[in-house]
Amino acid sequence: MIGEAVKLLLRSRSAIAFTGAGISAESGVPTFRDPNGLWRNHKPEELATPEAFKRNPELVWDFYRWRMELIRKARPNDAHLALAELERMGIIRAVITQNVDDLHREAGTENLIELHGNIFRVKCTSCNYSEDLKKSGRLEEFLKGNGVPKCPNCGSQLRPDVVWFGEPLPKEALEKAFELASKADLVLVIGTSGVVYPAAYIPYIVKERGGRVIEINPKGSGITPIADLFIPLPAGKAMRGILDSIKKTVEGG
Ligand code: APR
Numbered sequence: 544m545i546g547e548a549v550k551l552l553l554r555s556r557s558a559i560a561f562t563g564a565g566i567s568a569e570s571g572v573p574t575f576r577d578p579n580g581l582w583r584n585h586k587p588e589e590l591a592t593p594e595a596f597k598r599n600p601e602l603v604w605d606f607y608r609w610r611m612e613l614i615r616k617a618r619p620n621d622a623h624l625a626l627a628e629l630e631r632m633g634i635i636r637a638v639i640t641q642n643v644d645d646l647h648r649e650a651g652t653e654n655l656i657e658l659h660g661n662i663f664r665v666k667c668t669s670c671n672y673s674e675d676l677k678k679s680g681r682l683e684e685f686l687k688g689n690g691v692p693k694c695p696n697c698g699s700q701l702r703p704d705v706v707w708f709g710e711p712l713p714k715e716a717l718e719k720a721f722e723l724a725s726k727a728d729l730v731l732v733i734g735t736s737g738v739v740y741p742a743a744y745i746p747y748i749v750k751e752r753g754g755r756v757i758e759i760n761p762k763g764s765g766i767t768p769i770a771d772l773f774i775p776l777p778a779g780k781a782m783r784g785i786l787d788s789i790k791k792t793v794e795g796g
Pocket residue numbers: 562563564565566568569574575576577580641642659733734735736737738739759760761762763764776777778779
């Protein structure tokens with residue numbers, strides 16, 4: 544399986560990666576729908592919809608502060624690091640992610656499209672103020688705070704800059720992702736259940752254009768039926784194997 548993936552990747556001319564929560568599982572970030580996933584222990588309709596925020600913004604902020612605290616302790620794992628290295632080697636053109644955990648950026652991925660936003664960014668519910676808390680250095684202050692933070696520009700409520708259920712995806716990111724998918728000859732699908740749309744269209748767009756689909760997931764997903772190659776392994780193990788073998792091939796000639 545790893546050998547086959549390496550062959551397909553080295554033969555490709557415009558490969559991309561499409562990732563979900565599973566790629567960050569080995570970094571200690573819970574997924575959403577696995578047995579111990581977030582949506583098994585929390586109600587998404589009470590925590591991740593615009594209506595929930597209107598109803599009880601304190602509860603939503605408590606939940607996001609808890610997730611931010613958990614995620615900021617996490618480090619990129621071998622799968623994130625391998626994708627960044629494959630980009631530097633010119634083998635992967637871009638990473639399209641559903642994750643809001645910033646771990647691809649931390650791993651060094653340059654061409655990153657975040658379809659569902661980023662948990663370390665906030666935006667105003669009224670004006671167009673937004674802030675990257677890591678860049679502004681206010682993350683600590685935010686996490687120590689409680690209640691609903693206010694916009695320094697207009698005083699309205701700030702919310703996490705993530706996509707909630709029932710909300711449209713950021714237009715620019717979605718267009719860029721679809722465009723990359725329509726030009727890709729291979730997509731590496733890592734750690735997604737493939738049930739949330741429109742993100743889950745990405746592998747189908749590549750397939751429809753005659754591109755190849757390689758899936759890495761310990762268990763099957765909504766994408767598995769269209770996968771040309773299915774690797775039932777954890778992302779860290781599979782990507783470490785793929786990167787090591789590609790390096791040997793490239794260096795060994
Ligand atoms: N390596 C690879 N895949 C893994 C690993 C691992 N170590 N551990 C779990 N997985 C797989 C699971 O088998 C599952 O198919 O990761 C997938 C995680 O699926 P979900 O929890 O549904 O996460 P995701 O597909 O990213 O969810 C999509 O739903 O809740 C919304 O906006 C949120 O972006 C998210 C979207």
